[in-house]
Amino acid sequence: MTAYPLRVPDHIMDQARDAATEDKVSINQLMVSFISEGLGHRRGLKMMRERAERADMGAVMAILEKVPDVPAEPGDELPDNETSTGPGMR
Secondary structure, three states: OOOOOOOOOHHHHHHHHHHHHHHOOOHHHHHHHHHHHHHHHHHHHHHHHHHHHOOOHHHHHHHHHOOOOOOOOOOOOOOOOOOOOOOOOO
16 A cells, blocks of 8 residues: 555545544545545546547437437426536537
């Protein structure tokens, strides 16, 4: 295992202390857990980007063209201020 000195702003350290206390773990365990989760998230995003680059957009559009243009089922509608290219839909 490697030791790494980490400078953490006071306000973040205060939040980390509170979270560690709530979770009944050491600050070290909390930080290692957060770093691990962050790296896993980053790895997942990188993998999705790589897969997206290999996508055949012509095939994607051909599939989407087959989807019928019908109203959304009740409860599955977009909010009035969003469209199919709204948040999260690039």
